[in-house]
Amino acid sequence: MQKLSELVERAGQTPGGKLVVAGGHDPDTIQATARAAREGLVEVILVADQDKVETLLEREGIGNDLFSVIHQPDPVLATQEAVSLVAAGKAQMLMKGQVGTEVYMRAILHKERGILPPGGVLSHISVFEM
Numbered sequence: 001m002q003k004l005s006e007l008v009e010r011a012g013q014t015p016g017g018k019l020v021v022a023g024g025h026d027p028d029t030i031q032a033t034a035r036a037a038r039e040g041l042v043e044v045i046l047v048a049d050q051d052k053v054e055t056l057l058e059r060e061g062i063g064n065d066l067f068s069v070i071h072q073p074d075p076v077l078a079t080q081e082a083v084s085l086v087a088a089g090k091a092q093m094l095m096k097g098q099v100g101t102e103v104y105m106r107a108i109l110h111k112e113r114g115i116l117p118p119g120g121v122l123s124h125i126s127v128f129e130m
């Protein structure tokens with residue numbers, strides 16, 4: 001693959017899963033996840049401040065039918081809820097929204113409620129097209 005468009009095309013050929021966003025109440029997250037939902041890549045669950053989400057959706061002209069929203073304005077509790085949805089198999093992908101990295105990582109790595117299995121390895125991939 002040479003371009004991100006090829007990656008998106010290939011991703012669209014497989015069944016999408018559910019993406020849960022911890023603190024998904026910022027413009028960049030809303031725009032990116034709305035696009036992924038419109039393209040059929042994922043179903044989106046935002047664990048976020050619902051009032052902020054609704055304000056952003058209206059401002060951006062994005063329909064609220066693209067998202068499920070679980071109202072949780074507290075960033076720590078929002079992150080814990082998002083991680084618990086992945087741990088319970090109700091979502092397959094986790095995304096960091098408007099929450100601190102330390103909060104996000106603490107929830108992922110929590111010994112009892114986190115999603116990293118004992119002896120597991122955590123990795124991160126970023127893809128950029130210039």
